[in-house]
Amino acid sequence: MLLIRCPYCEEERPELEFRNAGEAHIARSANIAGESDDDFEKFFFIRSNPKGIIYERWRHMHGCARFFNAVRDTVTDKFVMTYKAGEPKPSKLPGAAK
Amino acid sequence: MAKAAAKKATTVATPSVERRPALIGRSTTAPSVKVEILPPAERISLRAPEASVAALSKALGLTLPKKPKTSALKAGRTALWLGPDEWLVIDEAGNDPLADCTGVSALHSAVGISHRNIAISVAGTGAAATINSGCPQDLSLETFPVGAASRTILGKTEIVLLRTADNAFRVECWRSFSDYVFTFLSEGARDAAV
Amino acid sequence: MSGAFRIPSAGRLKQAKTAGFSFDGRSYTGIEGDTLASALLANGVHLVGRSFKYHRPRGFLSAGVEEPNALVQIVRDDARKTPNVRATVQELYDGLAANSQNRWPSLAFDVGAVNDIASPMFSAGFYYKTFMWPKAAWKSLYEPRIREAAGLGVSPDKPDPDHYSSRYAHCDVLVLGGGAAGIAAALAAAETGVLVILADEQAEFGGSLRFESGAKIDGQDGFGWAQAAIAKLSAMDNVRVLSRTTAFGYYAQNFVGLVERVSDHLKAPGHDLPRERLWQVRAKRVVLASGAIERHMVFADNDRPGIMLAGAARTFLNHYGVAVGRNVGVYTANDSAYAAAIDLKKAGVNVAAIVDLRDHPTGPVIDEARALGIEVNFGRAVIRAGGKLRVSSMTVQPKNGGGERTIPVDAILMSAGWTPSVHLFSQSRGKVAFNDETKRFVPGTYAQDCVSVGACNGTDGLSASVDEAYAAGAKAAKDAGAKIAKGTKPKVDASESWSRGMLGAAPGAGPDKTVKAFVDFQNDVTAKDIRQAVHEGMRSIEHVKRFTTNGMATDQGKTSNMHGLAIAAETLGKPIPEVGLTTFRAPYTPVTFGAIVSHARGPLFDPTRKTAIHPWAAAQGAVFEDVGQWKRAWYFPKGGEDMHAAVDRECVAVRTKAGLFDASTLGKIEVVGPDAAKFMELLYTNPWEKLEPGRCRYGIMLREDGFIYDDGVVGRLTPDRFHVTTTTGGAPRVMNHMEDYLQTEFPHLNVWLTSITEQWAVIAVQGPKSRDIIAPLVEGIDMSDEGLPHMSVREGKICGVPTRLFRMSFTGERGFEVNVPADYGRAVWEALWAEGQKHGAVAYGTEAMHVLRAEKGYIIVGQDTDGTVTPNDAGLDWAVGKKKTDFVGIRGMARPDLVAKGRKQLVGLKTKDPKVVLEEGAQIVENPQQAIPMKMIGHVTSSYWSENCGRSIALALVAGGRDRMGDTLYVPMPNGVIEVEVTGMVFFDETGGRLNG
Numbered sequence A: 001m002l003l004i005r006c007p008y009c010e011e012e013r014p015e016l017e018f019r020n021a022g023e024a025h026i027a028r029s030a031n032i033a034g035e036s037d038d039d040f041e042k043f044f045f046i047r048s049n050p051k052g053i054i055y056e057r058w059r060h061m062h063g064c065a066r067f068f069n070a071v072r073d074t075v076t077d078k079f080v081m082t083y084k085a086g087e088p089k090p091s092k093l094p095g096a097a098k
Numbered sequence B: 001m002a003k004a005a006a007k008k009a010t011t012v013a014t015p016s017v018e019r020r021p022a023l024i025g026r027s028t029t030a031p032s033v034k035v036e037i038l039p040p041a042e043r044i045s046l047r048a049p050e051a052s053v054a055a056l057s058k059a060l061g062l063t064l065p066k067k068p069k070t071s072a073l074k075a076g077r078t079a080l081w082l083g084p085d086e087w088l089v090i091d092e093a094g095n096d097p098l099a100d101c102t103g104v105s106a107l108h109s110a111v112g113i114s115h116r117n118i119a120i121s122v123a124g125t126g127a128a129a130t131i132n133s134g135c136p137q138d139l140s141l142e143t144f145p146v147g148a149a150s151r152t153i154l155g156k157t158e159i160v161l162l163r164t165a166d167n168a169f170r171v172e173c174w175r176s177f178s179d180y181v182f183t184f185l186s187e188g189a190r191d192a193a194v
Numbered sequence C: 001m002s003g004a005f006r007i008p009s010a011g012r013l014k015q016a017k018t019a020g021f022s023f024d025g026r027s028y029t030g031i032e033g034d035t036l037a038s039a040l041l042a043n044g045v046h047l048v049g050r051s052f053k054y055h056r057p058r059g060f061l062s063a064g065v066e067e068p069n070a071l072v073q074i075v076r077d078d079a080r081k082t083p084n085v086r087a088t089v090q091e092l093y094d095g096l097a098a099n100s101q102n103r104w105p106s107l108a109f110d111v112g113a114v115n116d117i118a119s120p121m122f123s124a125g126f127y128y129k130t131f132m133w134p135k136a137a138w139k140s141l142y143e144p145r146i147r148e149a150a151g152l153g154v155s156p157d158k159p160d161p162d163h164y165s166s167r168y169a170h171c172d173v174l175v176l177g178g179g180a181a182g183i184a185a186a187l188a189a190a191e192t193g194v195l196v197i198l199a200d201e202q203a204e205f206g207g208s209l210r211f212e213s214g215a216k217i218d219g220q221d222g223f224g225w226a227q228a229a230i231a232k233l234s235a236m237d238n239v240r241v242l243s244r245t246t247a248f249g250y251y252a253q254n255f256v257g258l259v260e261r262v263s264d265h266l267k268a269p270g271h272d273l274p275r276e277r278l279w280q281v282r283a284k285r286v287v288l289a290s291g292a293i294e295r296h297m298v299f300a301d302n303d304r305p306g307i308m309l310a311g312a313a314r315t316f317l318n319h320y321g322v323a324v325g326r327n328v329g330v331y332t333a334n335d336s337a338y339a340a341a342i343d344l345k346k347a348g349v350n351v352a353a354i355v356d357l358r359d360h361p362t363g364p365v366i367d368e369a370r371a372l373g374i375e376v377n378f379g380r381a382v383i384r385a386g387g388k389l390r391v392s393s394m395t396v397q398p399k400n401g402g403g404e405r406t407i408p409v410d411a412i413l414m415s416a417g418w419t420p421s422v423h424l425f426s427q428s429r430g431k432v433a434f435n436d437e438t439k440r441f442v443p444g445t446y447a448q449d450c451v452s453v454g455a456c457n458g459t460d461g462l463s464a465s466v467d468e469a470y471a472a473g474a475k476a477a478k479d480a481g482a483k484i485a486k487g488t489k490p491k492v493d494a495s496e497s498w499s500r501g502m503l504g505a506a507p508g509a510g511p512d513k514t515v516k517a518f519v520d521f522q523n524d525v526t527a528k529d530i531r532q533a534v535h536e537g538m539r540s541i542e543h544v545k546r547f548t549t550n551g552m553a554t555d556q557g558k559t560s561n562m563h564g565l566a567i568a569a570e571t572l573g574k575p576i577p578e579v580g581l582t583t584f585r586a587p588y589t590p591v592t593f594g595a596i597v598s599h600a601r602g603p604l605f606d607p608t609r610k611t612a613i614h615p616w617a618a619a620q621g622a623v624f625e626d627v628g629q630w631k632r633a634w635y636f637p638k639g640g641e642d643m644h645a646a647v648d649r650e651c652v653a654v655r656t657k658a659g660l661f662d663a664s665t666l667g668k669i670e671v672v673g674p675d676a677a678k679f680m681e682l683l684y685t686n687p688w689e690k691l692e693p694g695r696c697r698y699g700i701m702l703r704e705d706g707f708i709y710d711d712g713v714v715g716r717l718t719p720d721r722f723h724v725t726t727t728t729g730g731a732p733r734v735m736n737h738m739e740d741y742l743q744t745e746f747p748h749l750n751v752w753l754t755s756i757t758e759q760w761a762v763i764a765v766q767g768p769k770s771r772d773i774i775a776p777l778v779e780g781i782d783m784s785d786e787g788l789p790h791m792s793v794r795e796g797k798i799c800g801v802p803t804r805l806f807r808m809s810f811t812g813e814r815g816f817e818v819n820v821p822a823d824y825g826r827a828v829w830e831a832l833w834a835e836g837q838k839h840g841a842v843a844y845g846t847e848a849m850h851v852l853r854a855e856k857g858y859i860i861v862g863q864d865t866d867g868t869v870t871p872n873d874a875g876l877d878w879a880v881g882k883k884k885t886d887f888v889g890i891r892g893m894a895r896p897d898l899v900a901k902g903r904k905q906l907v908g909l910k911t912k913d914p915k916v917v918l919e920e921g922a923q924i925v926e927n928p929q930q931a932i933p934m935k936m937i938g939h940v941t942s943s944y945w946s947e948n949c950g951r952s953i954a955l956a957l958v959a960g961g962r963d964r965m966g967d968t969l970y971v972p973m974p975n976g977v978i979e980v981e982v983t984g985m986v987f988f989d990e991t992g993g994r995l996n997g
Helices: A037-045 B003-009 B048-058 B098-104 B129-131 B175-190 C036-040 C112-119 C137-149 C178-189 C224-233 C310-318 C336-346 C364-371 C423-427 C463-477 C527-535 C541-548 C563-574 C594-599 C613-621 C643-654 C676-683 C733-743 C770-776 C821-836 C847-854
Strands: A004-008 A011-014 A020-024 A053-059 A067-074 A078-084 B027-030 B033-036 B042-047 B070-072 B077-083 B084-089 B109-112 B116-122 B149-154 B157-165 B166-172 C020-023 C025-031 C071-075 C081-086 C094-098 C165-175 C194-199 C239-242 C244-253 C254-259 C276-288 C293-297 C307-309 C325-330 C350-354 C376-378 C382-388 C393-398 C407-408 C411-415 C418-421 C432-435 C441-447 C449-453 C492-494 C518-521 C623-627 C630-635 C661-664 C667-672 C694-701 C708-718 C721-726 C752-755 C760-766 C793-796 C801-807 C814-822 C904-912 C923-925 C936-946 C949-957 C969-973 C976-983
Touching: A004 A078, A053 C733, B003 C094, B027 B175, B033 B129, B033 B175, B042 B098, B042 C752, B098 B109, B109 C667, B109 C752, B116 B129, B129 B166, B129 B175, B149 B175, B157 B175, B166 B175, C020 C036, C036 C310, C081 C449, C081 C630, C165 C178, C165 C463, C165 C594, C178 C194, C178 C224, C178 C276, C178 C463, C178 C694, C194 C244, C194 C276, C224 C239, C276 C463, C276 C594, C307 C310, C307 C350, C310 C325, C310 C336, C310 C411, C325 C336, C325 C382, C336 C350, C336 C364, C336 C411, C350 C382, C350 C393, C350 C407, C364 C376, C407 C594, C411 C441, C418 C441, C449 C463, C449 C594, C463 C492, C518 C527, C518 C563, C527 C541, C527 C563, C541 C563, C563 C904, C613 C630, C613 C821, C623 C847, C630 C643, C630 C847, C643 C661, C643 C847, C643 C936, C661 C821, C661 C847, C667 C676, C667 C733, C676 C721, C676 C733, C708 C733, C708 C793, C708 C801, C721 C733, C733 C752, C733 C821, C760 C770, C760 C821, C770 C821, C770 C969, C801 C821, C814 C821, C847 C936, C847 C949, C904 C936
Parallel strands: C020 C094, C165 C194, C165 C276, C194 C239, C276 C449, C307 C411, C325 C350, C325 C411, C350 C376
Antiparallel strands: A004 A011, A020 A053, A053 A067, A067 A078, B027 B033, B033 B116, B042 B084, B042 B109, B070 B077, B077 B084, B116 B166, B149 B157, B157 B166, C020 C025, C071 C081, C071 C094, C244 C254, C254 C276, C293 C418, C382 C393, C393 C407, C432 C441, C623 C630, C661 C760, C667 C721, C667 C752, C694 C708, C708 C721, C760 C814, C793 C801, C801 C814, C904 C949, C904 C976, C923 C936, C923 C969, C936 C949, C969 C976
């Protein structure tokens, strides 16, 4: 069982308290009703599914109940970092320089 | 806000019918711990932005905690930090926190949940071990000191955990999960002497 | 007397405390502290099992968890018959009853042994080559026969009466392995005051100190020192010492699974004791001190009972006081077997000869063996063992060929060297490295915050191990946050030391094709099998492993992996590291399902949720159905009614008088805040801004893809407070869905959501008499149609308790839903029930509720919809706000395929024969005469007998359904084709006049 750092609770908590909520940083258009079929397809159906670093949404479902963002490595299954919902994609990842 | 609704929703009434709290009177005694259903209490789920905290604290008569995993206790009323804009307020002194919030004009949501939750006391030297039979959090006094509060997991269900003393916890769960939680804690208690 | 092979002067057991036990029905006596293995050996019993494939007679190979042969069934009672227990691990208790496995009719005469003679048929890859043809025979013939023949032991056929417990634990330093190294590491860490857990799989700590007679630490003999150290550790508040506890799995972030065997060693475990306890430990630092496992020599017939590892024989002697024979031979490629020979000789056992494969070994143990008068042969091999049910001789030959000499023996002790136990290290994702000099895989690159010490780290010698472990324990404590370091390092006064050895097949392993020189005893894999696998084209060690099944038995190849690898490498002509090691996986040793399941059985398998009104329904004899985790009253049979009769009666009563229904399980969410209406506008298809406080609306929630996700009646209590209801099963996911949008897409809205599902008990009172029943109990609410019209909500009191009283209907009758605080639910229900009796009201269950709503064409999300149904498909276009510019699903709903013609639409179906009730899920076709496979144009979603309509009714999703009104369609069933007519969805009271009736 992994430990996941909740950016709201400010500590690592057991994985059982969390739930994955899909890929992060996919913005819903403010004018979604006027979106083209192609744009809606990209927004709703297309996901990156990378080997390596992925940006995900998680929810501290059985903790503070907040949704937040996480950077996870799909190869090692390690969480690189977590940050609050609404915050921008981090420009630099911890340990990335190494 | 929401004055009208809140006023009417208070449970301070003169019922002509019997109140039947779930599992009332049940307890399990093991060598190192006692698990016991606590009497009903008044509760609200309080939601508010940062700017409203001072006004609500004043109305409730205690300082709403802003630090994760903490609680504040005053005169039989406890406010548990559950999330950055969420508190569980429990009043065991017979006062109604919902009524206290009705006069607050600052932005907030107060919803009465006195009947939604059931409280279970877990007390004794084996209290932490009992809860750790199904709760994955570190309950050492360093990590989960007296007054620490958190929503978390017990077995296959969600609980709210509050440490009330070195060897005592209050476990809150939803009404229909209380049988499961009480049975789980009773089994855990049986094994907690180790 | 506890056995003829017991040597009173040897071992540590107290001879006086005897324990009776039985094996295959025969009674024996052992001593408390024995394992089943040592007790049997003390009685001269070596033959304890038959091998898996060839049914060869087998004895004990080891004295520990690596045992591949001595698997027995322990029978406590009818329900407690544990198969595959390693006799070398099972502690003896008075009255223990064990049986051998995999033999018929008896251990000494086993019919299955014909497999041994026919063994050329069962060579490597046997399963892949045989049973391939004819294909049909697999299911009818091969598989049942193989299943019968395969497997070991007999599963108990009764529920497990024992209970199992579990515990999450956190510590600073977790030490796995309680030999000298583990104890030293634990001492160093514990002395700093940090939280330490020390676990060892044995009943007693000490590891190899149990047999190392030459070890002396802090002035005591090694084993005595270990016991004193454990006593000291156990007395410390910051230390938890767990014996009989196996670390079976090492997971991410130093999360380690341990199983503690709490009561399997007790004669009469108290009811309060669990059989096993699962520990899930999160440690800041882990110290691995898992030791090393001795390897056997690979030579012909090396599996005969009486042939065992030298270290095991030494353990049986030095710890249990048991001689494994009276005239033993030794076959070794390593010094450590000499120590066994010396100890046995000193205890009075004749050592016939030591056969050492090495050419010119030197050292003190060799000198000592010679000084004791033991015959020592260098450069020679044991090429064959004699005997069948027990070894009777060993045949020795110079390793490069030459004259044979057969020496009579009753036991052979062997040692090819020691394999560091890197299992847990490997499970932690650490990468092992091959040490070419010592021919061992040792921990290389670490992946987690752990450290290996002692023999598992390839460290040779007690002194070096203790030094290394003590330093590592202190460092682990420091890294985990320890401030102080005090205490003294244990001083090793005397020790034994050995290393090296050989890997792979010795000269006695063939090339002869009929020679059985076992590499893997448990899966009956020989050296020849591994060579054959390579010859047949297997190149990767992973392929060799699967083709031969080497190392794939429950012992996980603890003794066989390295030999198998070496033989494969030699055959491939490659160095060992290039061939690579197979992956170690959890569990290290088998773990019971009981331990894994732990508390989650019986009432704790899953929460069973019951409403406040449940006890009343149960007392009335209601039959319940499961809806998610909820128990819901399904119907209320009276006076011997069957379900059909009860439901008919309930349905008629609701439409003629009234019915009470427990709707407490409906999901309920309170939406509060100045932006509550704006939020509702975004989450539901309907318009909400203009809904007046005190009024209700039926709302539809979509997913972003445009399909119906949930529905429910929503009441607006005040301008900024909505009482939202959801489906019973949908409550948690609807809450999650709403929170998701609120927190991440619409965080600017000032609104909050609170689940109030369990705050309110809900009593639906439906039917023409419903108002008459409720009105006398209500205070402060105008109950007239003007004061409380259909689809409205008021707050007031009922029976003196607060209520949110909804005027709404899921039956088409005048109806109310009475919300009261849950603790009052039962009492208010009883009050309403009493009032209802004056009007002929009934209690009705979910089945009647389903029928009544279907009569009115009200859909149930999840039954009449399946996640691919749009509001338009369901005929609910009226509930979609036409002027709205945004709500979740608005764009998805407009996707080309979702607005295309010919979509499946929800319609009513009436069977031409009104008595015929369609089956839910039945497929619908246009023309039943068409060729199979027919074109299916839809299916039945809901179907009931409607007593109120006097006929069957059904709802169905049919392609272009609304354009087919009046058409005849067909439902082909096994017993014939059913003719149906497409109709509207409302079967009863089409004008809806009864809502105010």
